[in-house]
Amino acid sequence: MTHQSWIHLTDEAQATRLPEALKRRDRVAAIDRGWVEQIRLFLTLFSQPGELVYDPFAGFGTTLVACALEGRRGLGVEIDPERVDLARTWLADVESRTQQEVLLADARNAPLDPDSVDLCLTNLPYFGSRLVGGGPQHAQAYVIEHYADYLAFLDSVFAQLARVLRPGGRLVALLENVVLANGRFVPQAWDAARLIGGRLELEEERILCYDHKQPQEGTQTSRAHEYALIACKRRRPMDLEAARCLLLQLLAGGLSFTVIGSMGLVLLGDAPRHPADVDLLLPASPQQLDLFASLVRGLGFQVMSWGEPVTAPLDHEKLQGRFYLRARRLEKDGAELMVDATYECPWLPFDEASEHQLKCRGIPVASKHHITRLMKVRDGSL
Numbered sequence: 414m415t416h417q418s419w420i421h422l423t424d425e426a427q428a429t430r431l432p433e434a435l436k437r438r439d440r441v442a443a444i445d446r447g448w449v450e451q452i453r454l455f456l457t458l459f460s461q462p463g464e465l466v467y468d469p470f471a472g473f474g475t476t477l478v479a480c481a482l483e484g485r486r487g488l489g490v491e492i493d494p495e496r497v498d499l500a501r502t503w504l505a506d507v508e509s510r511t512q513q514e515v516l517l518a519d520a521r522n523a524p525l526d527p528d529s530v531d532l533c534l535t536n537l538p539y540f541g542s543r544l545v546g547g548g549p550q551h552a553q554a555y556v557i558e559h560y561a562d563y564l565a566f567l568d569s570v571f572a573q574l575a576r577v578l579r580p581g582g583r584l585v586a587l588l589e590n591v592v593l594a595n596g597r598f599v600p601q602a603w604d605a606a607r608l609i610g611g612r613l614e615l616e617e618e619r620i621l622c623y624d625h626k627q628p629q630e631g632t633q634t635s636r637a638h639e640y641a642l643i644a645c646k647r648r649r650p651m652d653l654e655a656a657r658c659l660l661l662q663l664l665a666g667g668l669s670f671t672v673i674g675s676m677g678l679v680l681l682g683d684a685p686r687h688p689a690d691v692d693l694l695l696p697a698s699p700q701q702l703d704l705f706a707s708l709v710r711g712l713g714f715q716v717m718s719w720g721e722p723v724t725a726p727l728d729h730e731k732l733q734g735r736f737y738l739r740a741r742r743l744e745k746d747g748a749e750l751m752v753d754a755t756y757e758c759p760w761l762p763f764d765e766a767s768e769h770q771l772k773c774r775g776i777p778v779a780s781k782h783h784i785t786r787l788m789k790v791r792d793g794s795l
């Protein structure tokens with residue numbers, strides 16, 4: 414790292430604070446707002462003037478005010494209609510030569526085009542808050558009761574961000590670990606980083622330090638420091654020989670599978686691009702899924718289902734409706750191999766794929782017709 418990895422922010426500049434009158438209109442006096450200073454710094458580091466910056470948890474519009482000041486186009490999404498109104502009112506008073514827009518929507522399925530965002534910059538809502546969040550309560554992150562549900566919520570937002578970021582675009586997510594009112598430490602920033610790493614490539618962390626002393630609502634934590642988790646939408650080409658070797662090891666271990674995706678096309682000698690991972694289709698049989706999990710674990714992989722680490726024997730009831738298992742192996746020289754093993758594929762049942770599969774140097778590969786059809790379904794063109 415060539416830059417300083419921590420930043421000390423002492424106070425909010427008067428000129429760019431949320432105006433008092435707007436603060437008073439908020440049901441919790443806007444205590445969960447961020448500072449324009451935090452955001453300006455990351456805007457200048459990770460975006461260019463005129464680029465589109467997205468905040469899926471726009472709150473009072475702090476990110477968009479920073480965008481206005483730095484000449485970026487800002488788009489914010491917020492679930493609480495009163496806050497959408499506050500953000501629009503604040504923005505109307507800030508001079509901007511670029512367009513700033515706030516939408517009333519749920520961050521998990523906000524109406525944005527794939528690959529359209531240059532930078533996503535956001536303060537994530539934190540778990541354990543006793544804040545009264547507005548808007549539809551089934552979608553409001555502040556009212557989530559259980560940590561597993563909170564992490565699942567974050568993961569679906571990260572999935573959406575990975576879709577809407579352009580290749581090479583970055584996510585900067587601000588979050589702190591918290592100590593809850595009863596003294597329980599919750600490593601939410603670290604867990605969020607793990608989930609982000611499943612969707613994007615984590616690049617670095619920076620730590621923001623503040624002079625706060627008072628605990629935050631519902632916690633014993635004063636937000637004296639928080640993490641900026643920085644990740645990029647980038648897929649590194651994988652080591653094809655290592656991938657071939659893995660497939661042969663899975664076959665030797667007795668696993669039934671068919672290779673699909675761009676690795677399948679590479680094996681068929683017809684690859685339009687270099688694959689970033691190995692896509693497999695597995696039979697939806699508990700024995701085969703357990704065999705997959707234990708074989709790859711034995712080969713140094715970590716196995717995950719929707720961001721949660723899992724081990725064999727798997728909880729098959731829980732896997733229903735989750736479509737795939739992901740296995741990742743990171744070596745100490747930084748080389749990585751990732752396998753997505755789909756066991757529920759409505760567009761290509763395992764038996765149909767097997768009936769038409771080919772053998773490429775002993776490895777079972779789905780037909781080119783099936784592979785390209787599946788790829789089109791996945792990228793939405795079929």
Ligand SMILES: C[S@@+](CC[C@H](N)C(=O)[O-])C[C@H]1O[C@@H](n2cnc3c(N)ncnc32)[C@H](O)[C@@H]1O
Nearest residue numbers: 446447470472473474475492519520536553554
């Ligand atoms: C930490 S605050 C963001 C404050 C913002 N950075 C600012 O300074 O103006 C998190 C925001 O996320 C919003 N939120 C919670 N669940 C949401 C969801 N499903 N979709 C969009 N926004 C949501 C909350 O209402 C809250 O305003």
